[in-house]
Amino acid sequence: MTMRPITFFRAGSIDEAVAAVSSHPDSAFLAGGTTEIDLLRLNVVQPTLLVDVNDLPLTYLEDVDDGGVRIGAMARMSDVARAPRIVERYPGMSQALLLGASEQLRNMASMGGNMCQRTRCSYFRDGQSPCNKREPGSGCSALTGINRGHAVLGTSEQCIATHPSDVAVALVALDAMIRTIGPDGTNAIPIERFFLRPADTPSIEHPLAHGELIVAIDVPALPVARTSRYVKHRDRASYEFALVSVFSAMRVDDAGNVAELRLALGGVGTVPWRAHRAEEALIGRPATPENFAAAADAEFADARTTPMNEFMVTFAKRAIVRELSEVTS
């Protein structure tokens, strides 16, 4: 526990915000604060300057390229979830948002901040245990520790921390684009390249330069997403991160074959997990429970488990099969 002395700056413009952070090595953006203040208090992050970006004009939602939506980075989760164009075009994304955190947190949390939220791994959060993500090279306590909730996909010998976001699962399925402005100008990062697997550098979670500000998230037009869904399975009925969550958008053609499929998983991966293998296994094939099961098997073929989180593989496969079967019927 700490509350280190900090300097505070309320940015009046994007340029000001980017300049303020990029010119101070120990600085960070402060959006809703639901990750940043929590981790500051836990001594997991140690900024000395916080640059408040809440006044920036980034709370908008607007249409782009025939049917896509651009979401300002400072739009709040609760507002995005209930925005009519999100509810109509991407219902699964709306559901993912509403099933995350609590109403109070959703009123605070920004979409940009959500992309940058940190893992809930308790060894990371305790500020003390060996943890490669928090302190590169110190080891990973979770590998041989309590790891019931840890990831089974995309892990490495260095880190098995689960990515906690719900909405990011929807966004990877939708091939969203992260738009940024940084000290070196603007950038657009396809979302799957935004979330980095731990590999040998678990402390590096995304490709943003220091001081690079997410300004918007573009969600492309995708007709099949109009029937998308998000189911979140968890121990308690609400106010908990996912044990396993499934985002799906599927179209089955008249012959009963899967014509289009977007499938992504939460709770099981070190990053919001796009189920590419399952998608490939199914597209063009009959939409049957057997094929769904085979696709789920393919997705988890390389899963790496521990005795405590082994059940997640079965759990997730069953969740996938159920979800796709329900969508089909």
Add this chain to the structure above:
Amino acid sequence: MAINQSTAPAETGLRGPRGEPVTLDVNGATYAIELEPRVSLLDALRDHLDMTGTKKGCDQGTCGACTVWMDGRRVLSCLTLAYSCEGHQIATIEGIAQDGELHPMQQAFIDHDAFQCGYCTPGQIMSAIALLREGNATTDADIAEHMSGNICRCQAYPNIHAAIREVRDADDGG
């Protein structure tokens, strides 16, 4: 586009880390106090403004005891810096009863015995009133889901639901 370094904040734009004057608008009144930037809205209320009705249950965003409204929306004061609240209107449990007259939600909580130790209660009430305003309390399942950010360890939940239903239905009728 490259960022012009000249737009870096003037030294005057940086505040802290020592205490500096801050103006907070709480329950319609303006308070000028000296605070360090690291102070949360929750601690500012409790330790600097002596408004201890807003409770600290976790300081981690996991319980809802610290729920207040910012510009009419319910938020968690433990994860909000007081400095970020300048220019915004904060409402706390202390401002809910008007002229000594309990708000219908407060009265309903008493009538339905919707608390035991009372420590979660201000947060529950701030959430419950906001919930009705948000309009997401149509079914029992809606109420339960949208109140789930407020933990009651005494498990007064069934009674809280009854209190909320009563106020909702009275509102609808009137």
Add this chain to the structure above:
Amino acid sequence: MSPVVGKPVNRVDGPDKVTGTGRYCGEIVLPGLAYGLIVGAAVANGRVVSIDETAARAAGGVFGIMTHRNTPKVANQPRLIPSLAGQPAPGESFFPMQDDVVHYWGQPVALVVADSEEAAAHAAALLDITYEPGVPVATIADGRASATQAKTLFGGLMPATDERGDVEGALAAAEVTVDATYHFAANHHNPLETSVTTAQWDGDRVTLWDSTMGVRASQLTVASLLGIPLSDVRVITHFVGGGFGSKAMVWPHVTLAAMAARHVGRPVRLALTRPQSFTSNGHREEQEQRITLGAGRDGRLTAIRHRKLSVTSPFDDWAEPATGVSTQIYGCDNYLGDHQLIHGNTMTPTFTRAPGESLGSFTLETAMDRLAYELGMDPIELRIMNHPPVDNHGNPWSSDGMADCLRRGADLFGWAGRDPTPGTRQEGNDLIGTGVAGAGYPVAFMMPVQHARARIFHDGSVVIQTSAQEFGIGVTTSMSQVGADGLGVDMDVLRFEAGDTDLPNTTSAVGSMGATMQSSAVHNAATTLRNDLIAHAVNDGKSPLHGLSPSSVKVADGRMTSTLDPSIGESYADLLQRNRLLDMEALGSWTPPGMDTPHGLLTFGAQFAEVAVDKDLGLVRVRRMTGVFAPGRVLNPKLARSQLLGGMLWGLGQALLEGNQIDRQSGRWALNNLGEYLVPVHADIPDIQVDFVEVEDDVVGPLGVKGVGEVGQVGAAAAIANAVFHATGRRMNELPMTAEVVMNGGGPG
């Protein structure tokens, strides 16, 4: 008989709670208040090698840093004895920061005091502490080989073994046997207010605002540890944000707050952070229980063997007793109950709501369900036929009600016509099942004489006082009711004052005993004062009641009238004013019957649950719960219902969500916040129904009040587990019954 006792009166402290004006112990404003923060050990076993304070002292705002090097030695370390006994009641027979040895993760190794909470937290993080770590042993898995048979439990108050008849012989001869082993994860109380103490010295006297379940226990313990007279320690507690056992005993931080205030020469507030609340006020210990039942084909129990293995601290033989109910709720001539302990690197475990019997009963009541299936009998009938009219010593129950609770519950729940075949009901992806369990919780008369004072002023207003206080159970309200009826005044003119050791003694309201103890003392004080006032009137030549026999005077609304002619009478106020008496007062006392009273003492109940189990994913959701209880006289049904509801939902949490374990590498609790240690939220709450069976009890005190704080939880988890079996055909041998436990067929055992 009485106008307000038994009525569903609203809580008298409701307005303070709904407006946020009630002051809890961390909300006391004192000039010059400083903020303390404990620094907990980052190893679970070993030694503190060095503490470098340089950076912390330079951080600004720091008034003082205490470590083992400068912390005063305690004068007298009392042994652990439950606070109900009315003696010093340390949570563990150990006080930290007396030397450099670390026994458990989070054990206080330093305390920082600063001018703000933030400054204290920052300085604490800057303390550079190095350890010489040892290998921690803190779990059953690691300590099993070192387990030993405990001699006594509960600080020596209870024998650890309870044996009668010939269990082995009876089991060998039994026509039917059931044998089951369970593993239970540890539980943490997590009241919404973490423990906090504000300490202020005035010369040699210290005042503590302490979030305790019993001010007297704090006073006795702190005085003993500091070596100062009781008269120099005052403890004040007006509001407590829940306890559930975590505030029943007095943990080191309370005395550390007093020490810190003396150290810095200022008042100090010492609050535990939420993570610290997992390492500072005990827990329900990790445990394993094994039960073996023997019965005849007719369903009569012939043998019960019930054993528990659990982890305790290096200093104390603590185990929550598991066999206090299983030894007596069902009649059985051959019984063995015992407790084995592993001394490991944890702090001393402690009372946690429905201590002991919630898990002891889980074991017994799920075993009874297995037996019912073995025999093909209805589980309700099996219980009723085995429930005896006397306890295990042959003493009649002070009051019973068990069978009525089961029958009433069955009616309310709709038990009749249930197809007992498991796995037959499915709705969508969910398997549906229903289950039942019996409930009992001991009434423990280990406390000393209880006192209360009633005082009436010459305007007719009344103050009733006793020391032990409110922490959510509603004593402020129910004692106002008891006092008003006892004295014969309206509740509006009466104020109940409590939560201050300067007031007459009552013991910590723990073990569900608060209402019994306090109502007895308050009732006696109020009726004594009433009798004194009546005696005064009939002896007063100027009173219209002069010359009447006291027994022919009755009182209502503060007015004494003749029972023969209601027009003859006068008010208390008139009597006092005429006699120029500014007030009159009486002390009431109540001597508990004692542990050896020749009566069986249990509060009974019955629990029913309906669950939906996701057939593929193993997730269990409770749909309905019904609980019926026989807690003697119900002082206030509204509050009693709330307490029982709370207990039942605690049972739901215990069944499905709540479990903590120690990381075997570090010895640290794996979960240390409310985001991961899952307690039920609004969305987890089923349809829930509570009812009472009224039983008269003239043994447990003048009003016949048994407790409602614990029994609501007993049996709730068992009813849920029995329902999960009915739904799935799989027995659950682990709590909590998380998805993987259910998916994998119930766990070991």
